[in-house]
Amino acid sequence: MGSGASISATQERASPDSGSGWSELWRKEDWWAVWVGLATVLIAYAAFAQGTSIGWIAVAPAKWSSPDQLLAQLSADATRYVAQFVVFAAVFAVALAAIGQRPSAFLGSFVLVYVVSLAIFVLGAWDQAQTYNLEPPLIALFLGLLIANTTGIPAALSGAFRVEFYIKLGIVLLGATLPFTLILWAGPVAILQASIVSILTFLVIFFVARRLGLDHRLAATLGAGGAVCGVSASIAIAGAVRARKEDPPIAITLVVLWAIVLIFLLPLVARALGLPAGVGGAWIGTSEFADAAGFAAAQAYGGLAGPETGIAGTADQAVWAYTLIKVVGRDVWIGIWALVLSLISVTYWERSGTSGSVEVGQIWWRFPKFVIGFLLASLLVTVVTRGISFADYNAQVKPTLIAPITSLRIWAFTFSFLSIGLTTRFRDFAPAGGRPAIAFTAGVAVNLVVGFVLSVLVFGSYWAALAK
Template identity: 30%
Template structure:
């Protein structure tokens, strides 16, 4: 018999906001978790650094830390604590394995993010081994994702947005709006379901993985669809990272134009930095500014998408009601977006630069691990047949078409704004 909490049953979105701010407060005032070492180049590094006694202690303390917050979350939402206690160590172990693989310097050089290995490992285990139903029921992918998104807000600093410069912000706005609407239009033309269309449009136009995750959270999207979108983002980022600098060099594009093109077209931040570095210092600087300018639109986009989705759901559920009331919008609005925006405001205006810099690395590490835990869970609960079925061809065509439009329109805007 599973142990279920009867006293509490708080909405999951409010729970993640509470836990997100609790993590931030503890990091600032009480305990700052150490960042484990995952970087290694050879077997010697692996043995002496990653598997050293000191690092294993850090990993164990980190496990207790995440387990504690996980139990608290399960308790607040009224789910089975017993099942979570039995299942989480396995999920955490697989996630650490993914982080170690991603920590290899060769892998880092290819800018393959830890979440892709979390997803692959989860898919492999979930499809080649029969997992008990209680274990699948204990998986908390959406819960992990939302906590990561609240913590992501701590890295969106308004003073940095201003430093990005007017040209970077102008390009970001034009690219995001034009590419998002084009991608959504293509998806509708190809009869891709609206839920998947929203994820694809955000992933292509804003900032890849983070945008897809935020959109899925805003509309309470299907985790299988999310894993498919993430797979497309990560797979296409690699050839774009390699070939776009080559194309720019062949045609003799100016470095500033190339940087703006790379930053606006490539979906993952790591790939943007890598491709910009291949071109030159100016290209690296401009590409980073443009990509960051797009990233800061994430919270606004999540808010707008959640309002739109609430309206669309209300309309489909009740054809008599032409508009949803404010009460309905608030009821269906994803409250974790409030946590994301609140964290951004606090770290922008209420926290000193010294304190912010002191906790930045640790919070980024925690955010990354929450995301990695989420994708391990998504992989474990996803079937290969669902992920690569024939029905997935149309979303793939829509994604590739939108990505091609993104590359072309971003290059035109980059020439208009950054060429001398």
């Protein structure tokens, strides 16, 4: 899934079979993201049904134009921010303790993550922020990268840099803001487009890597990292094909490097071409390798939509199109690739070394469970709002039910983007070497070109009219 997790931390989760069985329901990060996300949606709905809202705890800085205005706003909401921090810290600590992390190691670090994220929110709420393209995700990434590659962060304060947990939780919450009817309508297009790119990208990376003399297993790990969902795909496929321990870090390094480059490149090019928000989001979803990086790019481009920039559509369209392509379309391939490549590995690449069999159940163990949470959250909100007119939805449902969930989602994404920056050190890119970089870059070219053709020329009308 998302990029940015440190290689050492990522390798700790590299075993695809750890926590399998019923115990994975409370021992896996994916499932805790689902439980926390769905619980949040259910609580929000319960409050909505009683004529109230969870908006009090979902506080975030509002637009401000002067320091005095900002100070007055923060002073008035101080109690809400303290309560929000306590709730976040308590819920996250319980979830991470269940998967094996010491709460004490998390809580001290989370103070840093929350305070810096609040400062990022404040800067993003400045009324001149859009003029300078100061979107909170990009601010978080820039600031994290600056800190990580200059002064650095003491290891004792790294316990809350949980990139994947935050982004998975954010994706589940995103489902509540994305009507299931939209998924049913645009889902087939998203799955078709994503499947074309996933298959083609994997084959290009794999065969270029093999032509350059790289091992089957490294070639497969690189191919999955580029074709599906970055870090998680690299880890899962490395386990499925029994790759060498040095293979996943190489793939992860290249995923992180290109994901960061594309965060800034894709919105700039899309803006220069004047792509509608939905079309730009679809291109980002087809071209990006990592969920967190892709969300940053999609949110940044969506924030540019409006009459003042000449970009048609809305910010939601960019995020929705990205999500349908990346989460609904591409991420579901992780289980398929894991099963297919594990069969090939055992049948052909390891014929002389083992007679082990491959469990069909691997397709379930590899499947990104947060996608289930995303779909359930979307279905739940669709069911409870059925029969409500569009006018009533905008007047009643959106401000009291959807807006607070959206605010909490943005908090989760900001935690993730900041953590990406804080765990990404440019010197870690050196071990990737030349040949893996050439093979992976070939996949980047395929993603960009084919993704553009599909998003703009083939399915452009679908993405431009998304949710209209």
